[in-house]
Structures are given as C-alpha cells and as structure tokens.
Amino acid sequence: MKKIVIFSLIALLSIGSVFAAGTKESVPAQKTVTVFGAFVDEEARRFEEAIRPFEERTGIKVVYEGSKDFETLINVRVEGGNAPDIAGLPQPGLMANFASQGKLVPLWPSALALLEKNYAPVWKDLGSYKGVAYGVFHRVNAKSFVWYPKKAWDAAGYQVPKTWDELKALMDRMVRNGHTPWAVGIESGGATGWVGTDWIEDIMLRTAGPDVYDKWVGNEIPFNAPEVKKAFEILGDIWMNPKYVYGGRNTILTEGFGDSQRPLFDNPPKAWMHRQANFITGFFPEHIQANLEEEVGVFPLPAIDPKWGIPVLGGGDQFVVFNDRPEVREFMEYLQTWESAESWAKAGGALFPYLNQNLDAYPNAIERSLAEALVNAKVFRFDASDLMPASVGAGSFWEGIVDWVNGKSLDATLADIQKSWPK
Amino acid sequence: MNNRKAAIAINTALLILVVIWFIPILGLFISSFRPRDYVLTTGWWTAFTKNRIFTLDNYRQVLGGTKYTFVDALGNTVRSSGDNLSQAFINSFTVTIPSVIIPILIAAAAAYGFAWMVFPGRKFFFTSVVALLVVPLQIALIPILRDYQKIGLTGSYLGIWLAHTGFGLPLSIYLLYNYISTIPRSIFESAYLDGARQIVVFARLVLPLSIPAIASLAIFQFLWVWNDLLVALVFLGGTADVAVLTQRLATMIGSRGQDWHLLTAGAFVSMVVPLAVFFSLQRYFVEGLMAGSVKG
Numbered sequence: 066m067k068k069i070v071i072f073s074l075i076a077l078l079s080i081g082s083v084f085a086a087g088t089k090e091s092v093p094a095q096k097t098v099t100v101f102g103a104f105v106d107e108e109a110r111r112f113e114e115a116i117r118p119f120e121e122r123t124g125i126k127v128v129y130e131g132s133k134d135f136e137t138l139i140n141v142r143v144e145g146g147n148a149p150d151i152a153g154l155p156q157p158g159l160m161a162n163f164a165s166q167g168k169l170v171p172l173w174p175s176a177l178a179l180l181e182k183n184y185a186p187v188w189k190d191l192g193s194y195k196g197v198a199y200g201v202f203h204r205v206n207a208k209s210f211v212w213y214p215k216k217a218w219d220a221a222g223y224q225v226p227k228t229w230d231e232l233k234a235l236m237d238r239m240v241r242n243g244h245t246p247w248a249v250g251i252e253s254g255g256a257t258g259w260v261g262t263d264w265i266e267d268i269m270l271r272t273a274g275p276d277v278y279d280k281w282v283g284n285e286i287p288f289n290a291p292e293v294k295k296a297f298e299i300l301g302d303i304w305m306n307p308k309y310v311y312g313g314r315n316t317i318l319t320e321g322f323g324d325s326q327r328p329l330f331d332n333p334p335k336a337w338m339h340r341q342a343n344f345i346t347g348f349f350p351e352h353i354q355a356n357l358e359e360e361v362g363v364f365p366l367p368a369i370d371p372k373w374g375i376p377v378l379g380g381g382d383q384f385v386v387f388n389d390r391p392e393v394r395e396f397m398e399y400l401q402t403w404e405s406a407e408s409w410a411k412a413g414g415a416l417f418p419y420l421n422q423n424l425d426a427y428p429n430a431i432e433r434s435l436a437e438a439l440v441n442a443k444v445f446r447f448d449a450s451d452l453m454p455a456s457v458g459a460g461s462f463w464e465g466i467v468d469w470v471n472g473k474s475l476d477a478t479l480a481d482i483q484k485s486w487p488k
Numbered sequence: 489m490n491n492r493k494a495a496i497a498i499n500t501a502l503l504i505l506v507v508i509w510f511i512p513i514l515g516l517f518i519s520s521f522r523p524r525d526y527v528l529t530t531g532w533w534t535a536f537t538k539n540r541i542f543t544l545d546n547y548r549q550v551l552g553g554t555k556y557t558f559v560d561a562l563g564n565t566v567r568s569s570g571d572n573l574s575q576a577f578i579n580s581f582t583v584t585i586p587s588v589i590i591p592i593l594i595a596a597a598a599a600y601g602f603a604w605m606v607f608p609g610r611k612f613f614f615t616s617v618v619a620l621l622v623v624p625l626q627i628a629l630i631p632i633l634r635d636y637q638k639i640g641l642t643g644s645y646l647g648i649w650l651a652h653t654g655f656g657l658p659l660s661i662y663l664l665y666n667y668i669s670t671i672p673r674s675i676f677e678s679a680y681l682d683g684a685r686q687i688v689v690f691a692r693l694v695l696p697l698s699i700p701a702i703a704s705l706a707i708f709q710f711l712w713v714w715n716d717l718l719v720a721l722v723f724l725g726g727t728a729d730v731a732v733l734t735q736r737l738a739t740m741i742g743s744r745g746q747d748w749h750l751l752t753a754g755a756f757v758s759m760v761v762p763l764a765v766f767f768s769l770q771r772y773f774v775e776g777l778m779a780g781s782v783k784g
Contacts, residue, residue: 105738105742106739106741106742107743109739128727130727131726131743132726133738133739133743134738138721141629142633142722144630144633145629146633146634147637147642323744324528327528327529347742347744348746350525351524
C-alpha cells in the first residue's frame with residue numbers, strides 16, 4: 066500500500082506543478098514581442114543591449130531567443146503554427162520560401178519609407194520577394210577583407226597593395242624573403258568549403274562584375290561558364306601554389322576556418338595575410354584582440370578589373386514579421402534606425418548598413434574602415450552561396466571546392482556543380 | 489590452461505577497448521583545464537611536458553556565465569556577465585524528473601496488462617506498440633506542435649513531459665514487458681487465490697519485483713531526456729527562463745563556434761548528473777540488462 070501512496074503523491078505533485086507553471090505563464094504582464102534568430106551568446110547579449118532603449122521608451126518587452134539550430138527550428142515552428150513574431154533569417158532564400166507560402170507580413174507604408182531613407186537600394190532588393198519588401202537588415206557582415214599582422218609588416222617594409230598586380234608583386238616579394246603569403250583553412254564541419262566559395266564570389270565580382278554575378282546566382286549562365294572558370298583559375302594561381310599558402314593544399318583542407326588565422330600571429334609570422342569577413346576578429350588570440358588597432362591591419366581585397374572598383378561581398382540576418390500586431394510593427398521600425406545599432410557598434414564586432422550611421426561610434430579604426438568600405442561600396446553583393454538553391458549553395462558548391470583542392474580537375478568540378486543545379 | 493588463455497585474451501581485448509575509449513575523454517578533461525590559446529594551438533598531450541599552464545577559467549565561464557563588456561547609451565563602459573548555469577540546471581531537472589517517472593509508471597502498468605491480463609486484441613495492441621519503436625520521433629514534431637498550439641501546451645513543462653512520455657513509452661513498455669512476463673505464474677496464482685485484485689497485484693507484487701528492470705529503464709530514459717536538445721527546443725523553446733542545460737551549452741560556443749574551447753569544461757559539467765544517476769543505480773543496471781533476455 067505504501068508504494069501506491071508514494072506514487073499517487075508524486076502524481077499529485079506533478080499535476081500541482083503543472084498548474085503552477087500554467088498560471089505563471091497565463092498572466093499577461095505587458096506587451097511582448099518575440100524575436101527568434103540564429104545568433105547566440107555574446108551577440109545575443111549585444112542585441113538585447115541594443116534594444117534596451119526601445120524597451121525603456123515604449124514599455125514593450127522584447128524577448129530574444131537564439132539557437133544554433135535556427136534553420137531547422139524556424140521551419141518546424143512555422144509549420145507547427147508556433148512562429149515567433151519576428152525572425153532574423155540568415156539567408157534570403159529562406160525569406161523567399163516563407164514569403165511564397167504567404168507566411169510573412171509585407172512591410173507597411175511607414176516601414177517602407179524608413180527602408181528607402183535609411184538603406185541603400187540593394188538592401189531593399191535583398192529583403193524583397195517578387196517586388197514586395199518583407200525584410201529589414203540590422204547587423205550585417207562584410208567579407209572582402211585581408212588581415213595582416215601590422216607590426217611584422219612594418220618591420221618587413223610591406224605596403225598595402227592597391228591593385229591585384231600589386232598584390233601579386235607583394236606575394237612574390239614575400240616568397241623571395243622566405244615568407245609564406247597566405248594562411249587559408251576551409252574546414253568547417255558539415256559546411257567545409259564555404260571559405261572557398263567566398264573567395265570565388267569575391268573574385269567573380271572583381272573580374273566579371275555584378276551583372277554577370279547575378280546571372281551566375283540565378284544560373285542564367287551555367288556554373289562551368291568561362292567567367293566562373295576564370296575566377297577558379299585566379300584562385301588556383303594562389304591556392305595551388307605551395308609557396309603561396311602556408312602548409313599547402315593539405316592545410317587548406319584540414320585547418321578549421323576560425324583557427325587558420327593563427328599563423329599570422331606567431332613570432333615570426335608563419336603566414337602574412339588572411340582573407341576573411343569582419344567577424345574573424347573574434348577568433349584572434351586574446352592578446353591580439355586586446356590590442357587590435359596596434360597588432361592588426363586590414364585592407365579590402367584589391368580590384369582586379371578597375372571597371373568594377375572594389376566590390377564588397379557580405380551577408381546578414383534580415384528580420385521579417387510573422388505576426389502582425391502594433392507593437393511588432395513598432396519594433397520593426399525601431400530596427401530600421403541607427404539608434405537600434407549604436408550601442409552594438411560601440412561594443413564592436415558588428416557592422417551596420419544604415420546610410421546615416423555615425424562612423425565614429427565604432428570602437429577602433431579597423432571597424433570604422435570596414436564600415437566605411439561597406440557603406441561606400443559602389444557594388445555590394447550578398448554571399449552567392451546563400452542566394453543559390455541550398456542543394457548547390459550549401460551543398461555541391463562547397464563540395465566542389467573541396468574536391469577541386471583535393472586534385473579533381475577544374476572542368477569536371479564545375480560540370481558536376483552545374484549538374485547538381487535543381488531543374 | 490585453455491581457460492586461462494581465453495581469460496587473458498578477453499581481458500587484453502577489454503583493456504585495449506577501455507584505453508581507446510578513454511583517451512579522448514582524458515584529452516577532453518585535460519583540455520578543459522587549459523587556457524584558450526593553448527587549447528587552440530597545441531595538443532593536450534603537451535600539457536605535461538612543455539606547456540604546463542593550467543587554469544580554471546573555462547569552468548568559471550561555463551558555470552558563472554561568459555563575461556562581456558558593453559558601452560551603454562551614455563558612453564559608460566559596463567561589464568556584465570551572462571547568465572550562469574544554475575537556472576539551466578533547475579530547468580533540466582524540472583524537465584527530466586517527471587519525464588522519467590511518468591512514462592515508467594504508465595509503461596509498468598501497460599507491460600503488466602500485456603503480460604498477464606487477458607483481453608481481446610492483446611497481441612494486436614502489443615505488436616502496434618512494439619512497431620512504434622521503429623518510428624523516428626522527428627516525423628511527429630510538426631503534427632504534435634500543431635496540436636499543442638491549439639490547446640496551449642507549447643512552451644509549458646506539461647507539454648514537454650507529455651512529449652517525452654510519448655516518445656519514451658514504446659521502448660519502456662517493451663523492456664518492462666520482457667521482464668514482467670518472466671515473473672513465475674505461481675506467484676500471481678497464489679495472490680489471486682488469496683483474493684488480491686489486479687491493482688493490488690500490480691502495486692505490491694509486480695512493481696517491487698520489477699525494480700531492477702525499472703532502474704535500468706530509468707537510467708536509459710534519464711540519459712535520453714537529460715541529453716535531449718531537439719525535443720526541448722521544439723516544444724519548450726530556448727528563452728532563458730526555460731532553456732535546459734543542453735541548449736545553454738550549445739549556445740555557449742558562440743554564433744560561429746569561436747568559443748568552442750568552452751565545450752571541454754561544459755561537457756564535464758553536464759556529465760556530472762548523468763554519472764551520479766548511473767552510479768547510484770548501477771547495481772540494478774547490470775541485473776536489469778539481463779532482464780528478459782532469457783525468457784523461461
């Protein structure tokens with residue numbers, strides 16, 4: 066009999082706590098906006114910090130939830146009828162999916178006005194599906210940057226190259242000095258290869274220009290078109306030359322993308338340049354991060370064809386609305402203003418696309434110059450692999466890079482990627 | 489002589505297996521005490537030769553929350569620290585304990601019914617339950633979420649208990665059935681002769697006799713629920729007030745995995761509870777594994 070008593074006690078207790086939990090949640094405390102996104106931990110903190118002025122001013126509570134499994138979960142939750150009020154989608158393709166299913170709320174007139182006023186037109190296009198604007202960008206990243214160890218460069222007398230020819234001359238000069246120009250690593254777990262796709266995209270923009278780039282993204286020119294092949298060949302001139310890359314092709318394949326910058330900061334440096342997006346600073350060794358301005362230099366990957374200037378390749382999360390409520394609209398409009406970004410910009414580690422931003426807010430000269438490059442870029446393009454269908458952009462393109470570095474012929478690699486394009 | 493040779497062979501094989509399994513764990517353990525830059529640049533095996541630098545910083549960050557520096561709207565620099573793990577521990581326990589007890593109680597009753605009660609369709613129902621073992625839970629996520637949404641169970645603890653109960657029941661029933669059906673018939677007959685009702689037989693005979701099987705099942709279910717990330721993310725959500733330990737650990741490495749060295753310490757922190765559960769129930773576990781293996 067004792068057992069029964071114990072078990073019914075446990076059962077009662079569990080039921081009791083259910084009701085306790087239930088009542089706790091059913092109290093409508095204040096207006097709340099739920100935001101679901103892919104950035105977590107420190108970045109989530111920065112975001113919460115950045116939106117605090119909004120919460121204090123309006124009394125609306127914004128609950129941010131970040132998850133590393135965002136791409137899976139957002140689909141499950143939207144399908145399951147549990148969509149957040151606002152979601153930050155990392156890929157424009159994801160936005161197009163939801164928009165085509167009619168799950169998203171199109172931007173309303175006052176938000177559209179802000180979009181026109183505060184952003185360059187390219188951001189509106191990236192947030193639009195079939196001519197209707199849905200998304201607004203907040204924090205973005207820019208990828209076309211080359212990082213170098215400043216002190217060692219100064220000691221060796223190296224100059225920042227302004228053109229591709231200067232870059233090549235610099236690489237050869239480094240080799241003559243017994244230095245290895247590049248540190249490259251493309252390992253990234255299941256996403257291994259994306260570093261290479263970024264390089265290719267950057268070179269495509271510099272050789273073929275934005276219009277061809279757009280056609281390439283939409284597969285209006287095939288993946289094995291001469292323009293794409295040329296970009297691979299230019300990259301191959303660097304990557305496939307063991308004198309140019311620290312550790313050669315083996316290291317390219319096996320070194321984690323985040324750790325691959327480490328040889329720059331050995332003493333003496335084992336490699337002298339590293340091309341990566343602005344977020345790479347978070348991976349630098351701690352003593353480098355502490356003195357970023359003194360230790361690190363950065364320049365945009367130089368132009369190849371002067372016709373196209375220095376294009377900037379980037380990415381970013383766009384916020385879209387699933388549930389239309391006045392407080393949700395109010396928060397979306399807040400996200401479209403520089404005010405929502407300023408404290409995050411001051412904290413560092415993030416770039417923002419706002420036209421009217423105050424560049425002095427960025428904490429150091431490096432981030433200021435990155436933001437400047439982003440805002441002033443005549444040509445800005447979104448990461449092509451995020452725009453292509455997932456089976457290519459997050460599949461065969463990555464794998465193609467790996468196969469190619471592994472020794473597969475360029476023609477076969479490109480033909481295989483083209484074959485994998487969904488019909 | 490042959491026996492001894494065999495024993496030596498088996499022991500050597502076991503020893504090799506244990507060492508192979510243990511080396512990565514040892515590496516993880518040593519790494520968890522090393523500073524970030526050393527974890528990223530040198531192997532853990534160098535920790536006792538050239539790089540003899542150890543720190544508790546990883547554990548401090550995992551347990552006490554990562555430290556951030558902010559500049560607030562007025563331009564003041566504010567140091568703030570992330571949430572510590574205590575809330576996540578409480579959430580994990582809140583999710584796990586009922587999610588272990590509820591399915592086991594239901595499963596024991598069901599197993600008793602399937603094993604010893606005669607009712608029409610018994611074989612059919614039991615087969616359907618066993619067939620559910622092969623259905624992956626992922627396909628049930630969206631339909632269940634839709635139903636939960638209608639009755640307001642999303643984001644509540646009751647919702648996730650029921651979800652874990654449902655996902656855990658087929659295996660629990662099957663395991664307990666195998667054990668309970670091996671209890672000698674004579675025990676039941678004498679109880680029935682004495683006039684005991686089914687509920688009394690279940691509570692005073694079946695449950696106490698099945699303790700080994702229940703304990704081993706409890707370990708399985710506990711480990712599964714404790715380590716679960718997907719079900720919790722879908723049904724409970726990941727906001728700070730309900731996030732379970734696995735969710736906190738998953739976000740701890742940062743958006744781009746730049747802080748993965750923290751996982752070394754995180755792994756051991758999250759391992760403590762399952763290890764404690766395992767060792768406290770281990771006595772039953774070995775007996776329980778045998779449970780139902782030879783049906784007489």
